[in-house]
Amino acid sequence: MTPLLEVRHITKEYPGCRANDRVNLCIDMGEIHALLGENGAGKSTLMKIIYGVVQPDEGELLWRGMPVNIKGPAHARQLGIGMVFQHFSLFDTLSVLENILLSLPAHEARDRLRVLRQLDDMGKRYGMHLDPHRPVSTLSTGERQRVELIRALLNEPQLLILDEPTSVLTPQECEGLFASLRKLAADGCSILFISHKLQEVKDLCQRATILRGGCVVDELDPRETDIDTMAARMVGSGTATHATTRPGVQGEAAISVHHLTLPGFSSHEVGVRDVSFTAYKGEILGIAGVAGNGQACMLRALSGEQLSQSDDVRIGARGIGRLNPAQRRKLGMAVVPEDRLGRGAVPDMTLVENALLTAADQGLVKKGVIQHGALRDWTSQLCKLFKVKTAGIDAQARSLSGGNLQKFIIGREVLQQPAVLVASHPTWGVDIGSAVAIREALLTLRDQGCAVIILSEDLDELFEISDRMTALCHGQLAPIKARQDTSVEEVGRWMGGDFSDTPPAAESSAIAAATAAHSDLPQENRHAQA
């Protein structure tokens, strides 16, 4: 049988990096095919080439056995290729319907009533209901993905490409998505499923192509391969894929938040509602949650970028809610924001200047005058200690790879020996080697007695390094539990907004209720669970 799509010897080069190197890929009719690889392996580039967003330097594509030159996304859709992007290409201020109309060819978009009817049919068939007149800005992340999916499906594609679709979903939402996808494949639509999460690939896909460093390293059947083998193929042999986890020793309270309620920055952003918790010295507190549920607001409230009532946030007994980020730093606070370029670091400035951004108090500025010599030494030391690969300390921040820049930023904060470190998505979009190094650095910092708070979407990571776990949903905080007392399922429910406790034994329900009420008192909590 002729494969639906065949990719032959595709090469694509960017300045300083060969994103795809003679890549071959073959997708059969009606199969769910996984494209596996870690961040930076070239998955995104390949899929953009297939969708016509990017033109390859060399190689060819065969569609149903015929060579094609896909000129652009419109052409790709015409052929029958649909795409759901990881970062949704939706328009916030437009309605669901308007978003869908934009993706249709002009002649089909003219008949709005027919489009509305199709929407309704689609919702019923695949279990994806949406109000077409709601502005996209009011939808949850999962609902937005549905808009993307429906938009792609209205074109009746024969090949649907999904770019890391589960990274924005709770585990429960993932199940729903997989059900829809299986139904779709049964209807004859092939699916190219891009991911780096091995378990879900094993659950869903019939075939997997593994990319590493821009090259195809293997093609295998994920149902018959165990996860460790796949992981090894993905990252190459000899690379550690896990930090050496070890439990922390909890000390006294370092930072606490008391009934914090704040609005988001815009009408599109979720704030936080009545959040209370305490983080203790020598522990890592993991806060799970799908982005867009108040994490940004929470991080700003902790860092000082958004002010609150003085006593809403405290370091020890001191209220710091009215202090700005520089003042909080002097009290031992360090922060790693979710945006590396354009917040954690200034893209066009050198590493030396970026070191000065938050580390002025390390004796690098005296009486308002910059100590250039000390600053350069400090930056060199930072790059050496944290193995930041760079052309030199005078390189611009934007010239570093994601992993190296993140090591630089984490290193800059860690080197200041903070009493409290708040990090948002510390390893997002980072290669596995750097991610392991970053987790290791966070664990070491914790062992030195720092209170570490991590906001992340990545449950695997949180379960790997956290001592206690909770989740944010719609700006509210779930109960806090010790890692060993909770489970992926429970945290998943928290992420979906279900904070109710379904304890394993009936008699502990009263205690559980008490735990939920006093979620900021971990001693009680731990005691009760024990």
Next chain:
Amino acid sequence: MDMDLITNILFAAVRTGTPLLLVAIGELICERAGVLNLGQEGMMLMGAVLGFIAALTTGSIVTGFVVAALAGVLMSLLFGFLALTLSTNQYATGLALAIFGGGLSAFIGQPFVGKPVDGLHAIVIPYLSDIPLIGKALFAQDGMVYLSFILVPALAWMLKNSRPGLIIRAAGESPDSLHALGHRVMMVRYLAVMFGGAMAGLAGGYLSLAYTPMWNEGMTAGRGWIALALVVFAGWQLGRLMLGAYLFGLASILHLVFQGLGFDISPSLLAMMPYVATILVLVVLSRSRDNPALQAPAAIGKPWRPVH
């Protein structure tokens, strides 16, 4: 104050507001597509001078307006080439356009300063223009005013309901997403910029061919800048834009009002009014910035390039 005076003030407010409205309509569409062109003043001046020269040499006012619009389009293409194709900083590029247009128009127009031209005549609509108070303001104006009456609702409908309108709004909201859907963002933005240029040219032509009518160096007197503030005032909505333009028209003819009321105030102080009013409007607006229906397009002023 008698009825005649009020009638005349309303008439003059609409007439004075029209060049502002014309240029602001163009800029509004341009901004809805995500492009901020600060060079309105330069495009208006070029429209004013070339339109004037064309009308003077051909003796045809219509030719004058056509040339004025074309002059605006040419200037806007200069902006477009830099700000869109070369993705330069839109603020600086617009500023350069304003300075360049000011210099070039003064240079070209020097031999024509003070020459008379037979200006655009009013088209008085019988009966309707006799309606008390508003009749004269609405139905005894010239063709360009009527054009603006038609353009505002037509464009408002286009933006809200038509596919081109949807695409323009999307280009101003998220050019990356629009590009990913396979639409030609560059072309959409070029067309919006060119439309803005044509409208600015017409507005300039209105000043030199209908409002004054004659050519003088720097005769736009900051109207291009005020129009930019008007678009902010209007919350990027055409209906509010029209209202704002006439309010500014009113502020510009305050001397008429004060004369009517018998006050004697220095003309220099009165000449300040539209500019002070603009600042006040910006201040008042900051209080109502939370209304989600009146927000700036998200991608406005940000250079954008397609990723290959």
Next chain:
Amino acid sequence: MLRLERQPQDSRLMAWCSPLLAIALTLAAGALLFAVLGHKPLESLYEFFLGGVKDIYSVGELGVKVTPILLCAVGLVLCYRANVWNIGAEGQFIAGALCAGMAALAGLDIDTPWYAVVIMLAGMLGGMIWAGIAAWLKTHFACNEILTTIMLNYVAYNLLQYGVHGPLKDPQGFNFPESAMFNDNHLLPVILEGTRLHGGILIAAVAVIAVVLLLRYTHLGFKITVLGRDASAATFAGFGSKQLTWIVLLACGGLAGLAGAGEVDGPIGQLTPYISSGYGYAAIIVVFLGRQQPVGAVLASILLGLTYLGGETSQIKLGLPVSLTELFQGMLLFFLLACDLFIGYRLRWIPRVHPA
């Protein structure tokens, strides 16, 4: 086909070559313009740019033009570094001149040359007040500073007209819209014999050095630069953006006010309706051309000073309008913006891919 590609590192070489390239392109375009107008291109260009500078007096005249441009530009360097789009140096210049003029007229009878200090300080204060309005509007009401400063330019201009037509008009001036002449004793001293070059240029030199030191060695200078490059990083680091906005605007207003005061209390010697020839706008181009560096601004203001002299020369010798100055300035900025693109991007030839 040709394609623009983002470079991983900005090209430092290009950052400094771009202004030179832009000047060359402007000259080429200027030659073309002269040729089209029926003048000999090279001779006319020479006449425009260098014809005005042939003796010590004309060098002094160049200095007289450079002084206000440079003072405004040095202030604008701070603003643009902080991404505060102050287009209002012109208005701040006029406000400074107006306040300086009022101080000079109020103290006509005071018999000490030191009164010049009072006049200059009044001018500085005037400029700071004018810039302070924009700072207040931006920090308290989030008003776009481009629009407010431009509006304030027009307001200042009309205020000046009001002044010279009204309360500040010389009672013995035959109803001309001009103030009385200032006390000769109070004027800034001429520092080059036989020219009109005055002490204002020394103030400009001090300002340049101060800003160089501020940007190179102080934490404050670093904070200003960070705010301009990346506002979220500045917020993240806890650099108060409102405070920095006030600082740069007040500094710029003060310098522009000094420039205005230096003009009326120097070469002009009275208040007239036309005290600025658009120096505040020319300073904007200077900042871009001078790479937002104070030293670069010195070189660029000399070039812009030449365009002012050239406008006057070509009016006399070639019979061309003075607006040639603005025309050249606009072209220069256009070419510069285009050339600047190649600091961060490069052109690459990419062969089209054809399916086999």
